[in-house]
Amino acid sequence: MCSAAAIKENLGVTALEEYPQVSICIDCARHPSLKRIIAARSVTGICAFCCRDDVVVRDPQDIEPMVMLLRALIRFYWDEFAYNSHWGGESTPALFADDTNLVVTPPVADTYQDEFYLLLEEPPYPDPDKGIAIYAGFDEDGTRHLNLALSRSNPSILRKLAQRLLTDDFGDVAPAMEALIDPFLSDLAFTLPKGTIGMRARTGVQATFQHFDNFETELRRQPYTGAAIGASPTPGHGRLNREGEPVLYLASKVYTALAEIRPHPGHYVSVGGFETLADLKLADFDPDIALFSQNEVRLDQFDIIQAFDRLMSTPVTPNDKGSYLLTQLLAVVLRQKGFDGVQYRSSVSDGVNFCLLDPASAQFMEGHSGVHHVRGITYDAPASPVVLVPGFEDYELKS
Numbered sequence: 001m002c003s004a005a006a007i008k009e010n011l012g013v014t015a016l017e018e019y020p021q022v023s024i025c026i027d028c029a030r031h032p033s034l035k036r037i038i039a040a041r042s043v044t045g046i047c048a049f050c051c052r053d054d055v056v057v058r059d060p061q062d063i064e065p066m067v068m069l070l071r072a073l074i075r076f077y078w079d080e081f082a083y084n085s086h087w088g089g090e091s092t093p094a095l096f097a098d099d100t101n102l103v104v105t106p107p108v109a110d111t112y113q114d115e116f117y118l119l120l121e122e123p124p125y126p127d128p129d130k131g132i133a134i135y136a137g138f139d140e141d142g143t144r145h146l147n148l149a150l151s152r153s154n155p156s157i158l159r160k161l162a163q164r165l166l167t168d169d170f171g172d173v174a175p176a177m178e179a180l181i182d183p184f185l186s187d188l189a190f191t192l193p194k195g196t197i198g199m200r201a202r203t204g205v206q207a208t209f210q211h212f213d214n215f216e217t218e219l220r221r222q223p224y225t226g227a228a229i230g231a232s233p234t235p236g237h238g239r240l241n242r243e244g245e246p247v248l249y250l251a252s253k254v255y256t257a258l259a260e261i262r263p264h265p266g267h268y269v270s271v272g273g274f275e276t277l278a279d280l281k282l283a284d285f286d287p288d289i290a291l292f293s294q295n296e297v298r299l300d301q302f303d304i305i306q307a308f309d310r311l312m313s314t315p316v317t318p319n320d321k322g323s324y325l326l327t328q329l330l331a332v333v334l335r336q337k338g339f340d341g342v343q344y345r346s347s348v349s350d351g352v353n354f355c356l357l358d359p360a361s362a363q364f365m366e367g368h369s370g371v372h373h374v375r376g377i378t379y380d381a382p383a384s385p386v387v388l389v390p391g392f393e394d395y396e397l398k399s
């Protein structure tokens with residue numbers, strides 16, 4: 001922020017207008033939303049990252065949607081203390097210079113970096129309905145605030161609703177849930193076409209046979225099929241269903257379905273396919289962030305959507321009492337609003353999950369069944385920075 005402001009002051013407005021108009025090229029964009037927003041309005045121009053001047057870039061004459069998307073992505077991936085030097089962090093250029101960032105390829109030279117960061121950081125505090133700020137800034141009373149990464153945030157409005165659900169009836173809390181999701185529901189709606197195949201998995205098999213073929217023998221397993229791998233008619237509590245209320249949880253891929261039930265090494269797992277019997281209206285809780293990157297009001301909505309998505313993709317464990325009430329109520333309100341189901345991310349695979357609120361809206365189909373033997377499970381667990389004895393420079397975060 002400081003360097004951009006200083007450049008502006010030193011250059012004066014006239015000189016600034018004569019400066020090269022830089023942008024980002026489609027090759028340097030890593031995040032799919034960034035690629036899409038460049039493709040949506042592209043010209044041949046200068047890329048501030050690869051420093052080529054004849055590449056397909058977002059039109060510098062219509063750059064604001066891309067700038068606000070970049071700000072939204074910064075808010076999504078990073079806590080403010082990572083890039084606000086007032087909090088002991090680095091500056092925003094350091095975020096994109098890090099080759100592990102998921103947004104853009106690091107710059108090959110700093111030729112156009114001043115121009116780029118002037119674009120990215122000015123104006124720093126647009127009105128909440130006009131743009132997105134990457135710095136939380138100060139209150140009117142001078143209290144400093146710090147933005148936490150949206151990808152990890154737990155919005156206070158959801159915590160309050162969850163608290164109410166521990167004591168109040170669903171019916172009493174439903175109006176508050178409806179008011180919360182109503183402003184963005186139409187952004188999440190999509191049609192899951194008739195004939196879509198969704199996969200289910202169940203640990204174990206129907207039967208095991210010894211198969212004889214001349215002098216060779218092998219064990220062959222018969223997968224669960226039909227109702228034996230369908231929705232339980234008497235389910236326990238699930239993320240999107242209350243005890244005794246059946247819904248059909250499906251996954252887009254075999255591996256996703258299998259990983260979602262978290263089998264142990266050594267297990268044999270049956271998989272089977274279910275076909276949707278009509279066009280279904282679903283709500284997608286993992287939408288493109290670019291739909292919500294115009295301003296703070298929209299980004300706040302994305303924060304709520306992401307929090308629901310994380311809740312749905314987190315498995316229910318027996319000591320989870322209460323943590324599934326919010327998403328169960330969400331399903332109740334979605335049903336009232338005419339939705340047939342919900343789509344959400346998988347926390348264990350790159351596929352997606354969908355929950356059909358009426359199990360009869362899809363039927364078992366022959367031809368997709370199989371048995372998988374779980375040989376091993378891999379964990380993605382890099383070493384993370386630690387503090388053993390917190391000191392003055394360690395600021396404890398309260399969620």
Ligand SMILES: [Zn+2]
Pocket residue numbers: 024025026027028047048049050051052055
């Ligand atoms: Zn480039």
